[in-house]
Amino acid sequence: MKPGDRVKLTTSEGTFEGTLLPRPALLSSDITVLKLKTGYNIGIESKKIEKRTVLQEYQTPVPVRAKIVHDPALPTVAILSTGGTIASRVDYRTGGVYADYSAEDFVMMCPELSKIANIKAVKVMSMMSEDAVAADWQKMAEAILESLKTADGVVITHGTDTMHFTSSVLSFLLENLTKPVIITGAQRSIDRGSSDAFMNLMCSIKAAASWDGACVTICMHGTISDDYCTLLRGTKVRKMHTSRRDAFRAINDEPLARVYANGRIEITNQEYPKRHEGKTSLRELDNRxxxxxxxxxxxxxxxxxxxxxxxxxxxxxxxxxxxxxxxxxxxxxxxxxxxxxxxxxxxxxxxxxxxxxxxxxxxxxxxxxxxxxxxxxxxxxxxxxxxxxxxxxxxxxxxxxxxxxxxxxxxxxxxxxxx
Amino acid sequence: MGETGEIDIAAAQQAMKGKHYLYECNDENACLIDLDEEPPRNMREEALTVAIQVGKLFNAQFVDEVQVMRKTVVDGSNTTGFQRTSLVAMNGTIESKHGPITIPTVILEEDSGRIIKDENERTMFRLDRLGIPLLEISTGPDIHSPDECAEVAEKIGRILRSCNVKRGLGTIRQDVNVSIEGGTRVEIKGAQDLALLPKLVELEALRQENLLEIKKELEKRGVKSIMTQIQDLSSTLSRSQSNVISGALNNKGAVLGIRVQNCKGLIGKEVQPKRRLGTELSDRAKTAASVKGLFHSDELPNYGITDGEIAAITKKLECAPQDAFILVADTKEKSELALRAAIQRLNDAIKGVPKEVRRANEDGTTTFLRMMPGAARLYPETDVLPIRLTKKRIDAIALPELLDHKITRYEKLGLGKDLAELAANSEHASLFETFVKKFNKLKTAYIAEILLTTEKNIRRQFNIAITPNAEDFETLLTALSEEKISKESVLDILKEKKPVKEILGKYALLSDRELELEVKKIVDANKGMPINGRIGKAMQQLRGKASGQKIVELIKKNS
Structure with missing residues (x-):
């Protein structure tokens, strides 16, 4: 009997039919969690269970992958995914949220993306941003350099906690950047209707595809409503709230632009390097x-x-x-x-x-x-x-x-x- | 998507709409959690206690651990996009005149925001109700008549009112589930008036009967599925006098239409009083595409659409005499979505009664709300820990006094039957009990009257709505008990709508000496008047400052 199986449990109080769910390791282990036919989960004391019967074994679902068609009229944007809430799903083993979305999944989740740009997806890593180490930044910078050879801009999906560290490190690692690098994430996981992930991603892709700047920026919600996202200079930005969608703020600086969901980009600060022809190279890092x-x-x-x-x-x-x-x-x-x-x-x-x-x-x-x-x-x-x-x-x-x-x-x- | 990765039909249907949601909130009752800008706190202990009490009163079986779930709700009524909900107890029963009724589930959830304005593309919700604990009690399929339904609803209501739950319109809502033989379970939401329940059940049964008849007729006509092509009729109807059509065309919109094979006469068939199959198609179209409605051939000519135009449409759509047609005029995109939704509903008609959640109208008929959601829309709330319900914990929770018991007890305290029932049902019940103990000089019935009837009296007599709080009542009763004010002043004091302690001084009784002086003044000023005239004058001038009896005595003494 394993998680996902449809089972019948008989206890001294009655019979329960449903899907057996995994029990998060951090919670006490004397409870068996069952998903009933109605969809509700209930916890049953394991010691009360007298008989367990498997009705149907769990079968791993086969995921459907989106097919991406190239449109030569559109710019190309590379999405480099690194993990974080924007790439999170519910983990049935821990009951918590874990990072698992690959970049293709984004395109499937948000088909409008393919109308803005041709999307090239690369999964660079899968980590929660608080776990980042210097080597991860080096790896990201290398992936960006590689993607910039063919893309008109790069979007990095990232956990929000240390996003401003990453935006700063990349700003210094990438020497003579010729195109925009936009970092984005989500303060609400994508399983819920109210997630900010969709709009953040759309605005970031739009900025990467057509903004005329050539620097590392963070693109997140500008207000708690779905009005617009702000483009914030990578070295002048900070997460200033634990949970709000508009947690990221420009400090000692004006936001560079507002990006609206309909694709409009409104420049709010002219002081930024513009796209140019040239060669981007990498500096190095010492974490001491x-x-x-x-x-x-x-x-x-x-x-x-x-x-x-x-x-x-x-x-x-x-x-x-x-x-x-x-x-x-x-x-x-x-x-x-x-x-x-x-x-x-x-x-x-x-x-x-x-x-x-x-x-x-x-x-x-x-x-x-x-x-x-x-x-x-x-x-x-x-x-x-x-x-x-x-x-x-x-x-x-x-x-x-x-x-x-x-x-x-x-x-x-x-x-x-x-x- | 639920944990299993299935898309829930109800959720998918809502996700298509592309609506904008606006939320109205104020600092008094909405914080960042309500705005979905902060993670939730743990479940409120008091709410769980009430859920356990209710479970015990139904003799239900408790889960060993309460798991908080997220129920996907994409109509915008929750800022999160889901409603938090948890199953607390199962398999209870309640007695009715016709035998036991099962209570399969007692569920504790949070209430959603309420709709304030619903326009085509934007819906506004107010967040004052969002997050308030809500108990959902379901009954098993054991209720067999509309009257029995009303009886059980009332009984459950009485059990709930025995516990610490809110009172007032909308705080206890009944969702009725109806199915007839061959039909489907249909959920009807929003019946606030118990008296409406029998009619709702009756009309839903009628609706299902009529839908089954339509199904039979479709079978007879050999309709196995509605396969049709959406066509642009904009040029055919470019000169139409119909406001809806010309309005849409002037707005760069389009008129789209479909031929519905072999369905002539069926779309116009009444399923509930004044509601036709066409109304149901229209409901679906409105929900799916935010259009204002649709036209079908069974209701035409009408609405400015002429016979000539009908002939032109029939020709363009290549309709045979036994065929019907449907038109939608709006933007091309929305019209297309609307027609697809109508086609979907027509295909449902071939199968019989679709699984729907419907909203109760005031006349007992119903309007389509959404498709019946399935189990796939529930997944765990990962921000809140599960709650263990041990036997010890459940046993420790005392049962509330049942309403009937309380009424009898109040009668013994000296209230008449009606007043006792009013007091027991009132949200002032506990205040009443406190005051009865505290003010033993005042009659129990008098305390009850002040608490329970003055608000209504002042509204009727003076058309003033007052909302005195516990402190106001206590100040007032203290003054009455200490004989500092007269009973006659009570309405005058309360109708000022100010904190009682601020204005009490104005209504203070005169001391015996002061009163005698005042009476003498009145007697002196009205020397020629007969004694009854003087009494009238004195009563008028000294109203509320002394008891009437005392004034009469003093006038007589001093005349």
Whole structure:
């Protein structure tokens, strides 16, 4: 008797007929779950079951695959799938949601896609985004480079939790990008009618096919209604809500464009690199980077521990870029020692606004005496991503200070705050 | 798709519509969870307790673990696209005059949003009801007459009202399932009035009989399936005076039509009073394509379509004398969808009675709502953990006092039969019991009257709708019990529609000394008047400030 079988269970209280379901490993194992003919699942105490009869054995269904027809009049877009909620199904073994959709499945699930572009689908990996490691980003970048040879743009489907890490890393890994790379995902799994996956995917494909930009962006819902998606610069974006559809926001930047479900693209910020002829190449990655978020009573040992492994540290400081250098702890001494060996970079926990190396005495001590580099209005996650690439460059500090992929803005406009 | 990967017919049918859904919500009763912007919390303990009480009252058998499911609902009434639902108990019974009626399931689910506006392409829902716990109790196929149906519905209603459930119109809704021999189970939703149930059952039985007759007639005529081609009649009808047709054509739409072989006279056959097979085709077309309706040859000439045009259509569609035809005028895309839905319904007619969910109309007839959903639309709610129902837990839940029992108890407390029934059925019942204990100086019946009848009295007498809360009642009864206000003031106080404690001062009784002074003033000012005139004057001026009896005594004493 195995999950999926149609069975008859006899207990002291009666007889139950239905489909045997798997029991999630994390739940207590003394319950047998049965799907009744009405569709309802019920839990029966296993010890009550006196007799079990298999009525019909489970047969694995044969999936139907969509046939994709090439239309020479349409642009070509490559969908690289990496996993995440947008590619999730209910897992009957765990009762949770797991990632399994391959890119072909997207085309079948959303046939309108084939009216926007010729879709080429590549399953790069299948992971939940929180599990990403540096090698995964390298793999994604290689897949993009390969796809760009024939496609007019690339869409990556991705889990949302660390999507902004990926958008940053790819922004720095892909040197001289000539076409758009659009990362998208879903905050609601595709099994439900209210999923944002369909619109996010449609808008992303549209942007990859016809937007005139050539940079890495995130394309997700702009509001909680199905009004439009926003195209957000890969180095200036962050997931700012645990569950809302419009969780992704541009920070210290204006969204680049709105993409409507009917295919209209409305440019909202002109500052982005345009498509061009040229050759894209890959930079390299070194994952020996640490991020430390400081707090008032932080132990110096935390910096020291990190420095043992890291070749560079991002310190997420308070306010304009402050650290507790003058309380009874010896943070200052620890940092002085560390900075002789590895470079230190300062971002702010406020996320909005830029750090400043000279407004207060503390900041001057940190920048002049200790030699930490202040990263202006760069987001901590972007700094982390950039440092991984910078460590493989000849002059790490110089690379960090150069605007590579729009990670610095020179002027902050009043209406870019909390939007 | 359900866990098994099958597409549910009801879900697929809805998914075709391409409608827009708007949601109306306010901060008082909708949060991010209602908007499907935050995962759900666990099932509400109190709701599960009520479900268990109801299960116990039906002698039902409980599941050992409650599994929360998602039921796919794509009509927009749930922001998620599904309704959370769970089977709590099975195989209960309830006694009726005609013997035991089985209760196969007691299901706890969340209520959906309610429809506020339904236009062709957009539907608006209000979210104030969404997520409120809802019990679904089904009865087995043991009810054999419309009267029995009403009796059982009332009985279940009384059991529910014994538990802590909401009262008022729409809080207890009956979905009636009807099937006759040779027919099919059809579910009718939205009957709010118990009195309508017998008629609904009767008219649905009639509908099924008539549909079976149509089936027989189709068999006789040798119609095995409706195979037909959709044709564009726009040029044939380009000069039509029919508003619907000219409207569609002026809007760059089209008139599409089909020939329906051997069906003349059948589409116009009445299946329920004033509802024909044609009405059923039209219902399906409206739901499938958001069109306003369709025309069929059995109802023409009419609606501005002339004999001449009928001849032209007949010719274009190559209809034989025994054939019927159907027209839809709208955008080409929608007209085509609408006709496909009508063809589908015609093919269902060949088989007899289709499995449908229908909505009750006020006159007892019904309108098509959606296809009957199947088991494939249920799959597990992965965001909520299952809930174990141990014997210990179930045993620990006390049964509520049954309504009949409560009525008898209230009668013993001093209420007349009607008032006792009103009190027991009222949502103020527990407040009533608290007040009876607290205000032992006041008569039980008087407390009940204030709680249960003043609202109605004020609405009738002054046409003012009041909604006093528990605190208002308590302040009022305290003042009455301490003789700080007179009974005569009660209506005046409540009809001000303000918090009672704020305005109570205005209605305070005068002390004996103050009253005597006031009475003397009135007597002095009306010296020439006979004593009854003075009493009238005093009563008018001192209304609510002292008891009438006291005023009369004082006037007599001072005259």
């Amino acid at each position: 980077v640490g991020i430390i978020t400081t707090y008032p009573d932080i132990e110096p040992a935390i910096f020291e521990e990190h420095a043992k492994r890291a070749k560079g540290l991002i310190i997420v400081a308070t306010g304009l870029g402050n650290l507790p250098l003058h309380n009874k702890k010896t943070v200052k001494q620890a940092l002085q020692k560390i900075s002789k060996k590895i470079p230190l970079f300062i971002c702010s926990q406020t996320l909005y606004g830029r750090v400043n190396p000279s407004v207060y005495a503390n900041l001057r001590e940190l920048s002049i005496e200790i030699g930490a580099t202040y990263l202006s209005d760069m987001l901590p996650e972007t700094a982390y991503a950039k440092l991984m690439v910078a460590l493989t460059c000849k002059n790490t500090k110089e690379f960090m200070k150069t605007n590579i992929a729009g990670e610095f803005t020179t002027r902050e406009l009043d209406d870019a705050f909390l939007r």
